[in-house]
Amino acid sequence: MVKLSVNLGNNLSLANPVLTASGTFGYGYEYDDFFDVSSLGGFIVKGTTLEPRQGNPAPRMAETPSGMLNAVGLQNKGVEYFVSNIYPKLLKYSNCVIVNVSGSSVEDYVATASRIAQLDHVAAIELNISCPNVKKGGMGFGTNPDMAAQVVDAVRKVYSKHLMVKLTPNVTDITAIARAVESAGADSVSLINTLLGMAIDAERRRPMLSTITGGLSGPAVKPVALRMVWQVSHAVKIPVVGLGGIANATDAVEFLLAGASAVQIGTANFIDPSTPARVLAGIEDYLRRHNIDNVNDLIGSLIV
Amino acid sequence: MTKYRADLTVLSSTDVAQDFTLLRVSTHDIDPVIAPGQFAELRTVTPTGNLLRRPISIHDYDPKAHVLSFLIRRVGDATKAICRLRPGDKLDTVFPLGNGFPLDKAGNRPLLVGGGVGVAPLMLLAKQLISCGASPVCAFGAKTESELLLIDEFSRLCPVHISTDDGSKGIKGFVSDLPLFSPSELSSFSSVMVCGPTPMMKAVNNRVASSSIDCFVSLETMMACGIGVCLCCVTDTQEGNLRVCTDGPVFNTKSLKW
Ligand SMILES: Cc1cc2nc3c(=O)[nH]c(=O)nc-3n(C[C@H](O)[C@H](O)[C@H](O)COP(=O)(O)OP(=O)(O)OC[C@H]3O[C@@H](n4cnc5c(N)ncnc54)[C@H](O)[C@@H]3O)c2cc1C
Numbered sequence: 001m002v003k004l005s006v007n008l009g010n011n012l013s014l015a016n017p018v019l020t021a022s023g024t025f026g027y028g029y030e031y032d033d034f035f036d037v038s039s040l041g042g043f044i045v046k047g048t049t050l051e052p053r054q055g056n057p058a059p060r061m062a063e064t065p066s067g068m069l070n071a072v073g074l075q076n077k078g079v080e081y082f083v084s085n086i087y088p089k090l091l092k093y094s095n096c097v098i099v100n101v102s103g104s105s106v107e108d109y110v111a112t113a114s115r116i117a118q119l120d121h122v123a124a125i126e127l128n129i130s131c132p133n134v135k136k137g138g139m140g141f142g143t144n145p146d147m148a149a150q151v152v153d154a155v156r157k158v159y160s161k162h163l164m165v166k167l168t169p170n171v172t173d174i175t176a177i178a179r180a181v182e183s184a185g186a187d188s189v190s191l192i193n194t195l196l197g198m199a200i201d202a203e204r205r206r207p208m209l210s211t212i213t214g215g216l217s218g219p220a221v222k223p224v225a226l227r228m229v230w231q232v233s234h235a236v237k238i239p240v241v242g243l244g245g246i247a248n249a250t251d252a253v254e255f256l257l258a259g260a261s262a263v264q265i266g267t268a269n270f271i272d273p274s275t276p277a278r279v280l281a282g283i284e285d286y287l288r289r290h291n292i293d294n295v296n297d298l299i300g301s302l303i304v
Numbered sequence: 305m306t307k308y309r310a311d312l313t314v315l316s317s318t319d320v321a322q323d324f325t326l327l328r329v330s331t332h333d334i335d336p337v338i339a340p341g342q343f344a345e346l347r348t349v350t351p352t353g354n355l356l357r358r359p360i361s362i363h364d365y366d367p368k369a370h371v372l373s374f375l376i377r378r379v380g381d382a383t384k385a386i387c388r389l390r391p392g393d394k395l396d397t398v399f400p401l402g403n404g405f406p407l408d409k410a411g412n413r414p415l416l417v418g419g420g421v422g423v424a425p426l427m428l429l430a431k432q433l434i435s436c437g438a439s440p441v442c443a444f445g446a447k448t449e450s451e452l453l454l455i456d457e458f459s460r461l462c463p464v465h466i467s468t469d470d471g472s473k474g475i476k477g478f479v480s481d482l483p484l485f486s487p488s489e490l491s492s493f494s495s496v497m498v499c500g501p502t503p504m505m506k507a508v509n510n511r512v513a514s515s516s517i518d519c520f521v522s523l524e525t526m527m528a529c530g531i532g533v534c535l536c537c538v539t540d541t542q543e544g545n546l547r548v549c550t551d552g553p554v555f556n557t558k559s560l561k562w
């Protein structure tokens with residue numbers, strides 16, 4: 001038997017290193033018909049905000065070479081709806097349920113995190129700091145080390161369980177942001193969120209998305225994500241969770257080698273809804289083939 | 305309804321008109337429960353240049369013979385690759401998805417309106433309505449005669465009224481110009497169920513809106529997942545942005561902001 005469990009610190013222990021990415025896995029139960037969701041290390045639900053959000057107008061999606069752009073705009077029914085209508089449906093899962101929290105001000109993040117803190121069956125919060133701070137002229141929390149530290153520090157004071165902070169790749173030096181959130185009390189960091197991109201319909205001379213620009217995800221972003229995971233895992237002491245373009249077990253192993261302690265599957269869930277189960281089985285197979293009996297021995301073991 | 309992801313074996317691929325293929329696949333050992341108006345997310349097993357699946361309506365389903373069919377317009381790379389599949393090849397299929405046309409709200413004389421490849425889901429719908437004891441009537445529109453699809457097959461099931469933009473078959477004009485939509489004739493129908501290009505569906509809805517008859521339309525938007533998780537496919541409704549893939553694709557037009 002190979003040992004697959006990984007510990008991300010502050011009581012977040014995963015039965016295996018496979019998680020799913022926020023916004024690509026709904027609330028988990030949408031995948032019940034395709035595989036046993038509880039078999040994963042855990043899953044991260046759709047971004048939740050304090051108030052309900054309608055998101056952006058259509059069109060919100062465009063396919064690009066080996067990837068896709070989205071401009072969903074964090075549509076969700078708000079934290080109260082989540083607590084009363086969705087949370088009860090998550091109690092049946094025996095693995096780690098992680099709630100992705102977004103906001104447009106520090107106060108929003110804190111209020112949402114305080115509400116999530118009351119839910120016993122939520123193992124951790126993943127703080128999405130790739131959002132614009134409306135009180136600071138819309139500058140992204142995650143693109144400025146001080147603002148990133150400020151929001152993490154404020155949430156840390158109201159949330160004692162595991163706090164994973166999700167980083168945006170749309171910065172010059174991602175390690176500066178990673179170090180800032182580590183100092184502010186993050187238990188782990190996950191990366192990457194989507195890369196800012198754009199697609200144009202030349203015939204119609206129009207942008208493909210209602211918002212003109214949007215977030216790129218899928219296999220196209222994998223090399224960027226791997227590079228950033230590699231850099232960040234050398235810059236901080238807290239565990240790193242890697243994601244961006246993972247579509248199969250080999251991709252996942254590459255992230256573990258680069259220093260990630262766990263991985264998240266995102267866009268690939270749209271293409272094959274059973275991808276996370278396939279990735280998990282494939283990681284186990286890889287470990288066996290390489291005579292590694294503990295996945296922790298693989299993490300960060302890139303030979304350079 | 306249980307959803308499946310399966311590599312289904314192609315039984316036949318037939319050109320039914322220029323640019324249109326009827327693809328039949330075997331559901332072999334699975335017994336899906338399928339409602340008319342539901343769709344599938346398709347991709348070829350061998351990778352093509354496209355990352356995402358493509359949503360295609362379920363055209364027909366024969367549960368006894370385990371045969372599922374799709375009527376596909378070859379518009380771009382993904383639909384062309386799917387239509388190039390030959391008997392014995394595999395079609396990677398996630399299905400059945402979405403909510404179909406509400407059979408319980410159809411009444412005994414529903415009017416089924418199809419534009420272009422929008423006739424696709426109306427075959428299974430007509431068959432199921434007939435087996436429930438209803439007497440549907442079809443109204444089909446297309447640009448020109450060669451784009452009218454499977455008229456003979458539909459005519460064997462129920463009366464079919466036709467319009468073409470160029471007058472090459474049926475009346476000249478849009479499907480909503482058919483005499484069926486005059487207030488006196490329209491009042492003989494119990495419901496209207498439409499699938500086709502959005503401008504055509506809006507035109508039909510405008511003709512039906514002044515009556516008390518319910519009009520159900522099957523919407524098309526860009527989809528990434530087809531199973532309700534990505535929120536890419538939304539349409540603006542009285543209840544805010546709803547997902548076409550799981551809250552639809554069939555909506556009562558009264559719930560839309562049309
Ligand atoms: C619920 C639903 C049912 C459909 N049923 C049928 C059917 O029965 N028969 C049929 O021929 N077509 C159907 N379509 C349309 C079909 O999905 C598109 O024609 C197909 O995706 C085009 O892909 P392509 O790669 O060949 O063309 P592309 O060159 O990629 O695109 C051509 C056009 O197709 C549309 N399209 C492209 N990608 C997507 C996507 N991921 N989701 C939705 N639309 C897209 C866009 O309008 C685009 O401009 C349906 C669409 C929906 C949403």
Ligand SMILES: Cc1cc2nc3c(=O)[nH]c(=O)nc-3n(C[C@H](O)[C@H](O)[C@H](O)COP(=O)(O)O)c2cc1C
Pocket residue numbers: 021022023024046047048070072074100128166192193194216217218219221243244245246264265266267268534535536
């Ligand atoms: C449609 C869509 C919606 C997303 N929604 C969220 C979200 O609500 N919160 C968040 O932190 N990330 C969100 N993301 C980003 C993903 O979680 C992930 O970081 C990104 O897609 C890169 O991984 P991938 O290439 O494996 O998809 C979303 C991505 C997509 C494609």
Ligand code: FES
Pocket residue numbers: 526527528529530531532533534535536537538547548549550
């Ligand atoms: S296509 Fe993903 S939610 Fe509808």
